Amino acid sequence: MSIKWFYRCPACAATYAIAPGRYLCEHCAKEQQPQRPLSGVLDVDWEGEVAAGSIPLPVDKKWLPPIPVGNTPLWAPRRLRDEFGAPNLWIKDDTCNPSGSFKDRASYLVAAFAREHRLPEIVLASTGNAASSMAAVGAAAGLKIKVFLPAAAPVAKRIQVLQYGAELVAVNGNYDAAFDLSLEYSTRSGSLSRNTAYNPLTIEGKKTVSFEMVDDLLRAGGNEPDHVFVPTGDGVILAGVYRGFENLKRLGRIAKMPTLWACQAEGSSAIARAFASNRDGNDAFSDPLRSSTIADSIAVDVPRNGLHALAKLRKHGGRVVTVDDQAILAAQQKLSASSGLFAEPSSIAAFAGWLKVRESIPANQTCVLLITGSGLKDISAATLGLGLNPGHQQPTGEQA
Numbered sequence: 001m002s003i004k005w006f007y008r009c010p011a012c013a014a015t016y017a018i019a020p021g022r023y024l025c026e027h028c029a030k031e032q033q034p035q036r037p038l039s040g041v042l043d044v045d046w047e048g049e050v051a052a053g054s055i056p057l058p059v060d061k062k063w064l065p066p067i068p069v070g071n072t073p074l075w076a077p078r079r080l081r082d083e084f085g086a087p088n089l090w091i092k093d094d095t096c097n098p099s100g101s102f103k104d105r106a107s108y109l110v111a112a113f114a115r116e117h118r119l120p121e122i123v124l125a126s127t128g129n130a131a132s133s134m135a136a137v138g139a140a141a142g143l144k145i146k147v148f149l150p151a152a153a154p155v156a157k158r159i160q161v162l163q164y165g166a167e168l169v170a171v172n173g174n175y176d177a178a179f180d181l182s183l184e185y186s187t188r189s190g191s192l193s194r195n196t197a198y199n200p201l202t203i204e205g206k207k208t209v210s211f212e213m214v215d216d217l218l219r220a221g222g223n224e225p226d227h228v229f230v231p232t233g234d235g236v237i238l239a240g241v242y243r244g245f246e247n248l249k250r251l252g253r254i255a256k257m258p259t260l261w262a263c264q265a266e267g268s269s270a271i272a273r274a275f276a277s278n279r280d281g282n283d284a285f286s287d288p289l290r291s292s293t294i295a296d297s298i299a300v301d302v303p304r305n306g307l308h309a310l311a312k313l314r315k316h317g318g319r320v321v322t323v324d325d326q327a328i329l330a331a332q333q334k335l336s337a338s339s340g341l342f343a344e345p346s347s348i349a350a351f352a353g354w355l356k357v358r359e360s361i362p363a364n365q366t367c368v369l370l371i372t373g374s375g376l377k378d379i380s381a382a383t384l385g386l387g388l389n390p391g392h393q394q395p396t397g398e399q400a
């Protein structure tokens with residue numbers, strides 16, 4: 001029983017071997033325009049029979065680094081269920097990953113690929129979490145990690161990168177500038193790029209969450225998910241979650257695709273605007289705006305995976321919802337005080353998005369909130385939400 005793995009371009013159907021140096025579809029990448037999402041983002045695909053109950057992955061499991069990524073808790077927030085009359089609400093808590101964010105799922109697979117192909121260095125750009133994640137997983141794997149990070153990234157994420165022993169290049173600019181600089185470096189040095197969407201394995205690695213969600217829901221005696229709320233910036237998590245459900249459908253492990261909700265901050269809503277535009281391809285992204293939101297992990301001017309994510313949203317009948325920063329900060333406290341979970345603002349977009357649309361969803365349907373990052377990663381946002389002075393060292397106001 002052997003499986004043949006390959007990349008497939010969802011736009012033109014060209015296929016490629018999964019090998020070092022291959023990132024985008026060489027035909028579709030030629031359509032790349034400045035200030036637009038990546039053209040030519042590839043899907044991972046396979047031919048052959050998958051072992052029952054397993055998660056099919058394009059890298060042999062023996063190369064996965066020795067660190068416990070994934071298999072995060074799926075749990076029932078009872079007090080929220082009662083308060084909102086939502087008996088089928090679930091939380092998939094990816095703050096429990098080793099570096100505190102969902103990004104570990106992608107780093108895990110990319111690191112396994114690097115080990116399999118004896119590539120010593122991985123380089124990437126990040127708004128913070130991809131960097132701290134790659135640094136953590138790279139440390140477990142014994143890989144050299146170089147990250148390009150906007151100088152304004154939250155301090156906890158920067159400290160994580162250094163703590164795990166990675167090399168940090170502070171970029172005097174935003175994520176988009178860091179993305180370009182890191183690509184220049186990886187092209188010049190031949191290091192493996194973990195840039196999100198650009199490396200197809202970043203999408204593929206994220207699909208594991210869908211398999212876990214379905215397994216855990218069925219094991220808990222629940223139904224397969226009807227709605228999944230996904231915080232969305234570049235749209236890579238969204239595409240990864242879709243990939244997982246596409247696989248599950250193909251393998252006959254779910255009866256129908258759930259409705260995915262791309263949850264965006266109002267100040268960084270390129271995918272939501274593209275979706276609402278009724279246009280497709282680059283035309284849907286022809287009005288890039290400068291992003292401005294407290295939810296730094298989903299703050300992007302040009303969503304790298306925008307074309308790919310938009311195509312999947314359209315194909316599977318997905319939905320979008322946007323929430324403003326005030327709603328995010330209020331929902332952040334609400335989630336913590338009513339469930340015991342402290343999540344960073346980007347993840348809260350999923351909860352705030354659900355709060356906004358929940359009345360349109362019948363109470364008997366199963367909703368999963370994908371909570372992607374720990375609140376401890378960005379204390380200044382929560383400080384603001386609590387109405388405290390950011391310079392305040394003693395929140396109780398008591399001086400020792």
Ligand SMILES: *Cc1c(COP(=O)(O)O)cnc(C)c1O
Pocket residue numbers: 101102103129130196231232233234235236237238297298344346347372373374
């Ligand atoms: C990266 C990230 C997101 C958004 O993922 P995209 O693939 O950019 O849409 C959401 N939440 C957290 C915590 C993240 O780190």
